[in-house]
Amino acid sequence: MDGTRLSDGLSSFARPALLDEALALLSSGDWTILAGGTDYFPGLRDRARQGPVLDISNLQALRGICEDQTHWRIGALTTWSDIIKADMPPAFDALKLAAREVGSVQIQNRGTVAGNLCNASPAADGVPPLMILDPEIVLTSLAGERRVPLGDFILGNRSTALTADELVTEIRVPKSSSRGMSGFTKLGSRVYLVISIAMIAARLEITEDGTIADAAISVGACSVVARRLPGLENKLLGRAAHAETFDFIDTSDMADLSPIDDIRAPASYRLGAAVELTRRALIQCVPEGLEQ
Numbered sequence: 001m002d003g004t005r006l007s008d009g010l011s012s013f014a015r016p017a018l019l020d021e022a023l024a025l026l027s028s029g030d031w032t033i034l035a036g037g038t039d040y041f042p043g044l045r046d047r048a049r050q051g052p053v054l055d056i057s058n059l060q061a062l063r064g065i066c067e068d069q070t071h072w073r074i075g076a077l078t079t080w081s082d083i084i085k086a087d088m089p090p091a092f093d094a095l096k097l098a099a100r101e102v103g104s105v106q107i108q109n110r111g112t113v114a115g116n117l118c119n120a121s122p123a124a125d126g127v128p129p130l131m132i133l134d135p136e137i138v139l140t141s142l143a144g145e146r147r148v149p150l151g152d153f154i155l156g157n158r159s160t161a162l163t164a165d166e167l168v169t170e171i172r173v174p175k176s177s178s179r180g181m182s183g184f185t186k187l188g189s190r191v192y193l194v195i196s197i198a199m200i201a202a203r204l205e206i207t208e209d210g211t212i213a214d215a216a217i218s219v220g221a222c223s224v225v226a227r228r229l230p231g232l233e234n235k236l237l238g239r240a241a242h243a244e245t246f247d248f249i250d251t252s253d254m255a256d257l258s259p260i261d262d263i264r265a266p267a268s269y270r271l272g273a274a275v276e277l278t279r280r281a282l283i284q285c286v287p288e289g290l291e292q
Contacts (some may be wrong), residue, residue: 012053013049014053014054016058019059019061020142022059023141023142026054026141026165026166027141027165029052030051030164032051032053032054034053034056034057035056035076036079036110036111036115037110038103038110039119056167062076062077063076063079063082065078067175070175071175072088072092072173072178073170074113074170074172074173076113076171078114079113080100080102080111081099083095083096089179090180091177091179091203092133092178093181094129094183094201095129095133095184097183098126098129098186098201101186102116113126113130117137117150117154117171118168119158120158120160121157122220123196124220125199127150128218128226129182129201129218130173131150131201131228132216132218132228133177134149134177135149135171135173135174136171137170138168138170138172139163139166139168139169140167140168140169141166150171151228179214180203180214181203181284181285181286181287182201182202182203182204183201183202183285184281185200185280186198187273187277196221197221197265197270198220198222198273198274199219201218202215203216204286206285206286206287210242211240211241212240212245214237215232215233215234215236216228216233219257222257222271223259227257228256229278230256232278235248236282241286241287247279249275251272254271254274254275257271259274
């Protein structure tokens with residue numbers, strides 16, 4: 001093995017250099033996967049590391065952003081700083097805005113896109129802006145790979161469709177879903193370094209005559225998992241793309257949500273906030289000159 005393998009008698013630590021090595025280890029034991037470590041290490045608090053840890057941060061083949069004829073491809077180990085710096089279409093602007101909200105710059109430099117998905121927090125900033133892009137999550141094991149829509153990958157709070165012998169290796173965004181402009185809005189108890197009370201990502205395709213041809217809206221932190229709003233998306237089709245168009249949006253358009261009560265906010269507050277944040281995110285999607 002070209003990577004590192006250590007054992008202290010209580011637990012093992014491995015840092016392979018090749019994907020096949022990582023997959024072989026996963027197939028032979030119960031490992032905790034470590035990528036950027038921005039959730040794993042704070043979760044330890046003052047406890048010692050327990051159980052086998054598979055550090056995949058050395059798998060450089062899993063980092064980076066590229067495109068082919070049909071898809072944009074985001075490697076699993078791509079960091080939020082990588083997202084911010086990447087040259088991508090305006091449909092990815094919501095993802096870039098969310099990337100700037102993922103903790104401090106130091107966290108953005110270490111935290112990975114796939115780690116954010118696998119952590120499966122209801123308040124994960126990266127999920128709604130990816131959801132409006134209809135991505136597939138590529139899961140790889142020694143048996144091969146399978147592709148799962150993002151909406152089917154995150155099953156609940158801290159729960160995903162990932163099996164014990166699989167790694168997320170890539171996020172694939174179809175080019176048909178990477179058209180138009182996008183926006184992202186977030187509400188927290190303070191401006192910076194805060195867990196969301198509610199957040200919205202939106203993407204609009206607008207025709208030359210200024211009407212909405214396609215819409216995608218996703219809401220985070222207002223349900224156990226992020227949700228699309230298909231009813232509202234359909235209502236927007238054919239409407240004029242300017243700020244007044246979005247005034248009709250109200251709580252009835254949030255029927256797909258099931259807001260939660262917690263220490264950050266009651267469900268009723270989250271629902272009202274989601275309405276206003278949706279309007280604001282949609283306005284961000286309207287090209288300059290059409291807002292009024």
